[in-house]
Amino acid sequence: xxxxxxxxxxxxxxxxxxxxxxxxxxxxxxxxxxxxxxxxxxxxxxxxxxxxxxxxxxxxxxxxxxxxxxxxxxxxxxxxxxxxxxxxxxxxxxxxxxxxxxxxxxxxxxxxxxxxxxxxxxxxxxxxxxxxxxxxxxxxxxxxxxxxxxxxxxxxxxxxxxxxxxxxxxxxxxxxxxxxxxxxxxxxxxxxxxxxxxxxxxxxxxxxxxxxxxxxxxxxxxxxxxxxxxxxxxxxxxxxxxxxxxxxxxxxxxxxxxxxxxxxxxxxxxxxxxxxxxxxxxxxxxxxxxxxxxxxxxxxxxxxxxxxxxxxxxxxxxxxxxxxxxxxxxxxxxxxxxxxxxxxxxx
Numbered sequence: 624x625x626x627x628x629x630x631x632x633x634x635x636x637x638x639x640x641x642x643x644x645x646x647x648x649x650x651x652x653x654x655x656x657x658x659x660x661x662x663x664x665x666x667x668x669x670x671x672x673x674x675x676x677x678x679x680x681x682x683x684x685x686x687x688x689x690x691x692x693x694x695x696x697x698x699x700x701x702x703x704x705x706x707x708x709x710x711x712x713x714x715x716x717x718x719x720x721x722x723x724x725x726x727x728x729x730x731x732x733x734x735x736x737x738x739x740x741x742x743x744x745x746x747x748x749x750x751x752x753x754x755x756x757x758x759x760x761x762x763x764x765x766x767x768x769x770x771x772x773x774x775x776x777x778x779x780x781x782x783x784x785x786x787x788x789x790x791x792x793x794x795x796x797x798x799x800x801x802x803x804x805x806x807x808x809x810x811x812x813x814x815x816x817x818x819x820x821x822x823x824x825x826x827x828x829x830x831x832x833x834x835x836x837x838x839x840x841x842x843x844x845x846x847x848x849x850x851x852x853x854x855x856x857x858x859x860x861x862x863x864x865x866x867x868x869x870x871x872x873x874x875x876x877x878x879x880x881x882x883x884x885x886x887x888x889x890x891x892x893x894x895x896x897x898x899x900x901x902x903x904x905x906x907x908x909x910x911x912x913x914x915x916x917x918x919x920x921x922x923x924x925x926x927x928x929x930x931x932x933x934x935x936x937x938x939x940x941x942x943x944x945x946x947x948x949x950x951x952x953x954x955x956x957x958x959x960x961x962x963x964x965x966x967x968x969x970x
Contacts, residue, residue, distance in 0.1 A: 624643045624644070624646045624647060624648060624794060624795060625643070625794075625795040626639075626640060626643050626773075626793060626794065626795065627792060627793055627794070627795045627796075628793050632776075633773060633774060633775045633776065633793055634768050634771075634773070634774040635772070635773050635774075635793075636772050636773075638772060639757055639772035639773050642756050642757055642772070643757065643794070646735075646756070648678060648679055648680075648681075649680075649681055650735070651679040651681065651682050651735045651736060652681055652682055652683065652735055653682060653683055653685070653732075653733070653734045653735045653736075654675065654679060654682045654683070654684050654685070654734060654735060654736045654737075654738070655684075655685045655686075655687055655705070655731055655734045655736070655737045655738070655753065655755070656668075656671075656672065656675070656684065656685070656686050656687065656701075656737075656738045656740060657686075657687040657737065657738065657739045657740060657741055657746045657749055657750070658686060658687070658688060658740045658741055659687075659688060659689040659692065659707070659741045659743060659745065659746060660689075660692060660741065661692050661694070661695075661825065661904055662694050662695030662885075662904045662907075662908070663825075663903065663904025663905070663906070663907035663908065664904070664907075665695045665696055665697055666695065666804070666904065666907045666908050666910075666911045667783050667784050667787070667907050667911075668697070668740060668784070668787055669697055669700060669803075669804045669805055669806075669911065670784050670787075670788065670799060670802040670803055670804060671738075671740070671784065671787040671788055671790075671791065672684065672686075672697060672700040672701065673700060673803050673804075673805050674788060674791055674796060674799050674803075675738075675791060676700070678791060678794070678795075678796045679736075682735070682736075683702045683703065684700070684701045684702050684703075685701065685702065685703040685704070685705050685731065685734070686701040686703070686704050686705065687704075687705040687706075687707065687731060687746075687749060688704060688705070688706060688707070689706075689707055689708075689709055689745075690706050690707065690708050690709070690712075691708075691709060691710060691715075693706075694885070695885060695904075699805065700805060705727075705730065705731045706727070707724060707727050707728070707745065707749070708723065708724070708727065709724075709745065724745070724748070725748075725752065728748060728749050728752045728753065729752065729753075731749065731753050732753075733753070733754045733755065734753060734754070734755040734756075735755065735756050735757070736755060736756065736757045736758075736759065737749075737750055737753060737755045737757070737758045737759065738759050738760070738790050739758075739759070739760035739761075739762075739771070740760075740761075740787055740790075742760060742761065742762050742763055742767065742777075747762075747767055747770055750770050750771065751770055757772050757773065758770065758771045758772045758773070759771060759772065759773045759774075759775065759790050759793070759794075760773075760774060760775070760790070761774065761775045761776065761777035761786065761789070761790065762774055763777065773790075773793060773794075775789050775790050775793055777789075779926035779928065779929050780926065780928050780929070781928070781929070782928075782929065782930070782931065782932055782933070783929050783930065784802055786929075800933075801934075802932070804911040804912075806889065806893075806911060806912060807890075808893075808913065809890055809893035809894050809912065809913075810894070811894055811895070811896060811914075812894040812895070812896075815851060816849065816850050816851070816896045817850060817851035817852070817853050817878075817894075817895055817896060818843065818850050818851070818852055818853065818895065818896055818897045818898075818899065819853045819855050819891075819892065819895045819897070819898045819899070819900075819909075820836055820839070820840060820852065820853065820854055820855065820867075820899045820900070821855045821857070821898070821899075821900040821901075821903065821905045822836045822854075822862075822864050822867055822901070823857045823859070823861070823862040823864075823901070823903060823905075824901040824902050824903040825902065825903055825904070826902075827861075828922070829901055829902045829920075829921075829922050829925075830901060831901050831919045831947070831948070831953075833864055833866045833867035834866075834867075835949075835950050835953070836854075836864075836867050836899075837866075837867050837868075837870050837871060838950045839899070839950050839953055839954055839957070840852050840854075840871060840877060841871070842950065842954045843954065843957055843958075844874065844876060844877065846954075846958060847958075847961055850876070850896065851876050851877075851878060852871075852874075852876060852877045852878070853878050853880045853895075854867055854868045854871070854877065854878065854879050854880065855880050855882075855888075855905070856879070856880060856881055856882045857882055857905075858882045862882075864879075888908070889908060889911075889912055890912075892905075892908055892909040892912050892914050893909075893912035893913060893914050894914075895909070895914050895915075896915065896961070896964075896965065897914075897915045897916070897917060897957070897960060897961060897964075898914050898915070898916045898917070899916075899917045899919070899953070899957060900916065900917070900918060900919070901918065901919045901920065902918065902919075902920050902922065902925065902930065906918050906930070907930075910932055910937065915936035915937065915960060915964055916936075916937050916938075917937075917938050917939070917940065917953070917956055917957055917960055918930055918931070918937075918938070918939040918940070918941075919939075919940050919948055919953055920939055920940070920941045921941065921942060921945050921946060921947050921948060922945070923945045927939040927941035935963065935964075936960070936964055938956055938959070938960055940952050940953050940956050
């Protein structure tokens with residue numbers, strides 16, 4: 624198996640070089656992928672799993688996950704699921720002991736290759752205590768490179784999915800573009816076109832205010848008549864967005880949409896004309912369903928490029944000085960996308 628890299632482009636041990644040279648792709652029968660994350664992160668990794676199965680066609684793929692974050696797990700792309708409990712099942716406020724986690728780690732069993740797509744203290748322990756011919760990861764901290772046979776640098780200047788695929792590229796897998804997510808394809812609703820707005824994010828500090836969303840919707844509906852404007856509720860108690868919708872309740876073309884089961888919301892996103900959203904899994908879900916998206920970001924230390932596919936139907940509003948985008952900033956980008964993507968005369 625050929626390692627596809629130049630000198631110093633990744634940290635590769637001599638053992639890894641010898642092991643790779645002695646393996647063929649058909650020799651790889653057991654592969655573990657570690658991903659402790661939420662739904663948006665599961666969506667982002669789907670192209671990696673699809674490409675992984677193609678590159679190692681005889682491999683049984685096991686996905687190692689955290690029990691507290693399994694919503695949206697890609698069951699359709701893996702053969703087995705390995706579960707780690709960070710917290711006691713009946714006492715969610717209490718963390719599990721090291722020995723409890725160690726027992727669960729050992730349940731993963733020996734692998735041919737391990738890919739760590741998370742790089743947390745717990746996932747490093749999984750890598751450390753699981754026997755494998757090759758251990759591949761992209762550790763953020765230099766010291767963690769020592770736990771891997773192949774340590775691939777992770778860039779914040781490419782799409783996160785591409786960084787994951789780099790772990791396969793270094794083993795000789797060809798680049799993949801366009802990205803494949805393995806979901807059913809849907810056509811945009813042109814009979815009754817709609818724009819979706821979602822005001823929640825994974826962290827409260829990254830939420831663009833509901834007041835801003837309200838003002839944005841007022842401006843967009845005035846400039847682009849013919850669209851419905853969907854204020855999408857989330858599944859959490861603080862994702863109902865009643866304050867956002869209340870000033871818009873008088874408008875028939877503004878709808879306060881209840882949350883939906885996962886499969887339904889994915890199809891709903893896919894049929895939209897645009898999804899306007901902050902730094903959250905909803906945007907990753909929309910991207911995976913080929914829906915145009917506009918992201919709103921400003922947090923220092925969070926690269927907007929990492930969440931921006933190389934496709935003209937996606938954009939991010941991000942000020943270089945990390946100031947919160949204004950309503951006018953987001954409205955301008957929304958207008959540009961809508962005019963670029965659709966003939967205004969036909970919406």
